[in-house]
Amino acid sequence: MGVDHLGDWCYSPEHGELCRVIETQTLWGETVCRVWLPGKDAVVRVPAARLRPVQEASVGTVDGIAYLAAAARVADALTQDVLLAPIExxxxxxxxxxxxxxxxxxxxxxxxxxxxxxxxxxxxxxxxxxxxxxxxxxxxxxxxxxxxxxxxxxxxxxxxxxxxxxxxxxxxxxxxxxxxxxxxxxxxxxxxxxxxxxxxxxxxxxxxxxxxxxxxxxxxxxxxxxxxxxxxxxxxxxxxxxxxxxxxxxxxxxxxxxxxxxxxxxxxxxxxxxxxxxxxxxxxxxxxxxxxxxxxxxxxxxxxxxxxxxxxxAIDAEGKPLFKPRRTELAPVSWEDRHRDQRLLYEAVTEYVREGYNQAMREKRSYIGFLMILMQRLVVSSTRAIRTTLERRLEALEAPQEQLTLFPMVSEEEWADLDGQEQMDTLLKTRLEALTNERAEVKLLLEAAKRCESQGPDAKAEALLDWIYRLQAEKGDPDLKVLVFTEFVPTQEMLYEFLTERGFEVVCLNGSMDLEERKRVQDTFAKDARILISTDAGGEGLNLQFCHVVINYDIPWNPMRLEQRIGRVDRIGQTHTVRAINFVFEDSVEHRVCEVLEEKLAVIFEEFGIDKTGDVLDSAQAGQIFDDLYVEAILNPDVVETKVDEVLKSIQEQARESRQSVSVLGSVEDLDPGEAQRLLAHPLPHWVERMTVSYLQAHGGKAERKNGAWDLTWPGGEQLSNVVFTSKEAAERPLSRHVTLENPKVRGLAMRLPPFAPGQPVPVITLPGLAQEIMGFWSLWRISISTADWNRRRIMPLFLADDGRVFAPTARHIWDQLVVTKPTILRHLDVETSHQAFEQLLEPAERQGKTIYDELVQAHRERLAREREKGEYAFAARRRAIERIGLPQVRNHRLSLLEQEEERFHEQLERRAQILPEMAPLLLVRVEGGTHG
CATH class of the missing domain: 3.40.50.10810 (Tandem AAA-ATPase domain)
Known part of the structure; x- marks a missing residue:
């Protein structure tokens, strides 16, 4: 073709899109053009002979029109903050x-x-x-x-x-x-x-x-x-x-x-x-x-x-509260006559802990103190837990002295995150140095523990069995599922044996299991098993809404750990009132602390309008407060009430601070239950399907429908088989390939829309159901602004009736129709008439587009204002800090540097304030309503 003028639009079959000539050069009889490809935003050199007239661009086909209409709809949705993730x-x-x-x-x-x-x-x-x-x-x-x-x-x-x-x-x-x-x-x-x-x-x-x-x-x-x-x-x-x-x-x-x-x-x-x-x-x-x-x-x-x-x-999709109420109760376990040795073991270990802890603190050996405290938690967990730990401690004490150390290799932060079992393993692996007479003490306690184990089940194990039967009867459900928590793996193993021997199907979870094992255990509990026994580390991340009964076989001292356990079943999707039962030995130090704490905490929470412990006590400081409380109660049982009161004062202060500090996070708006339904009904996936299929059919690719899915072939030959576009279809056809805007090629179809070039023949179309009196030109325009660091665009439909009036609702209606219905092309206007139509549309497009442009400019200015305010606030804070420096030379030097930095910041803002507007035509058709033979 001959290229007459720079700025001419033409069609490049090699690139499959319109291009604009920006330079020509004839050398040795060969004319070469530099052309701008707007779809790729690239400049390339093409022999003039290979360029075709704009009339040969494929937009004038039914599929070309359908592609552009759907792609522009997708592009517009992406600029209008339509949420893609829930739809897909x-x-x-x-x-x-x-x-x-x-x-x-x-x-x-x-x-x-x-x-x-x-x-x-x-x-x-x-x-x-x-x-x-x-x-x-x-x-x-x-x-x-x-x-x-x-x-x-x-x-x-x-x-x-x-x-x-x-x-x-x-x-x-x-x-x-x-x-x-x-x-x-x-x-x-x-x-x-x-x-x-x-x-x-x-x-x-x-x-x-x-x-x-x-x-x-x-x-x-x-x-x-x-x-x-x-x-x-x-x-x-x-x-x-x-x-x-x-x-x-x-x-x-x-x-x-x-x-x-x-x-x-x-x-x-x-x-x-x-x-x-x-x-x-x-x-x-x-x-x-x-x-x-x-x-x-x-x-x-x-x-x-x-x-x-x-x-x-929080509400569900129907607007109802998302969470069910919960019921928590303390369940004291009594020692019967047959459990006399177990009670004596508890008292002997408590005495060993008391003396050992005091000695460790006198000698500034805090990790030995930690070990003593863990011994106390082990003895109230189970006889097996204390017996196995005493065996491991004795083994360490009988090792050569040079193998023993003073401290475990773990930071304070990491220590606080470990559950009881992990803390115990860390301390015992470290082989801590002995206390005075500790080996003899441990031997005696170990003999007592073995004697207890040989006499039959623990008192708490028997109580657990009674509670399971009682709950089954109360609920009228012989298959009731129960989640049992313990701090220690030996207790878990003992309970597994105890309950399995009595005919229950039981599964276990602890921190040593990998992802696959954990998933297998959860699946078994969801289907067949009736009891899941978990340690705290094993329970992390569990979602067990199908179970609503939690039995805390032993109670962690930090109430937040307890809260996390109950949170495994008190989750979104729970349909029952959650029942939590906390076991504790009657007349023990732990019982006295729990009883007073529970009663008085309830009063504090009511006063502050707090639902439960987790809303105020999820902090390392809180964990330390409760550890200290229990230790004090063990060391000095007579001062339990006084110590609890001191802790409660501290919690009261924390609750007050918590309420105040939460207010810093801002107010919470009311939620709209209809938002999810509106999103899920959004037609975006259908627009993506229409865009992709129409593009392939218009540009030399293939799209074939087979058994409810698509086989797609791109113009370059790349193939995708068994493709679906909606998440509903993907769920119904698990072997199909779900194609979304995440696919770069598909997203590119919407993001790189070719412009309409003046001189392209304008197709004359009609659409089914279009009113007879609708006669005029319909077009799509991209309104955009670009700055040094920001690009924003919107797509505007425009309908100009033959009587010269602009109808916005009609423009939107025709666009809606084009993305769901194939138009019928009646004919094409000649080049001259097409030119005139384009010229006729420029003024109303500019007038209508000004509103959109103003909105984009306003959004940009607000964004810059936020950046300016934030930057100036930061500079002011830094200036105040520098002005506190005592040495005048240092102070003045740093103030000078800050001033230069602030000048650069304002210069950059000025550059970013410069806006380049653009209005580009994307599609132009003549619409004639009514019936056409």
């Missing part, structure tokens, strides 16, 4: 989860603290946000950091609810991974990774290690992790990153993770535990500029970064 997911989100997702993606900077109360499904919310970002093409690589006990739950939930495969990477296994993976940086070997929090925090040093060993450890675990190129980082139980100071390893880990990805989600039910400095460290990870110092932690500043729902406000 197998999860049916609850109203509060929809609200969380909607808030999270309403902002460019997806960096939030998800602070829903316990049990509201923050994992699901994080999964929805991840899926949303993936479907929008913004995220490919995701890292999840969670406490050790929750990592397997993350892998399972992402697979079950979202079909997302995450790889669990544990740094201690890296030598084994290296034999399989070739990467220098193992964190890059998988696009989606889960890893335990404490396995990747940086070390300052370790006893017995050289500086080089520490550096190598930090490089492999921390530095490689941070530099592995993540798009999204999710941290569960994120309040642990706050640390007690900004020098704590977990906080340093948090700082690294905050800088490792543009998108960040911190999950915590209790982010503000009454300590503003720790909360400041946590919230500053989300946005360091917005929170430069502790004084910046105000309700107004924090609220935009926090997404929170309270349990009492």
């Amino acid at each position: 997911s197998s999860v049916i989100p609850l109203p509060h989860q929809i609200r969380a997702l909607s808030r999270a993606v309403s902002n460019d900077r997806v960096r939030y603290l998800l602070a829903d109360e316990v049990g509201l499904g923050k994992t699901i919310e994080a999964g929805l946000i991840m899926r949303e970002l993936k479907l929008r093409g913004l995220v490919r690589r995701t890292l999840v950091i969670a406490p050790k006990g929750l990592v397997t739950q993350w892998v399972a939930e992402m697979r079950t609810h979202f079909g997302e495969e995450f790889r669990l990477l544990i740094p201690s296994d890296f030598s084994a991974y290296r034999r399989i993976a070739q990467e220098d940086n193992l964190w890059q070997s998988h696009p989606q990774v889960v890893c335990p929090m404490d396995s990747v925090k940086p070390l300052d040093g370790r006893r017995g290690w050289s500086r080089e060993q520490v550096a190598e450890y930090n490089r492999e675990r921390f530095e490689d992790l941070i530099s592995a190129g993540w798009d999204l980082v999710i941290v569960d139980e994120a309040h642990r990153l706050g640390g007690s100071t900004d020098q704590v390893a977990r906080y340093k880990l948090g700082q690294g993770l905050a800088e490792a990805a543009p998108y960040l989600l911190l999950l915590s039910a209790t982010p503000h535990q009454g300590k503003t400095d720790a909360f400041h460290r946590l919230i500053s990870l989300v946005d360091a500029q917005a929170f430069p110092d502790v004084s910046s932690v105000t309700k107004e500043r924090v609220q935009p970064y926090v997404i929170r729902t309270e349990k009492r406000r």
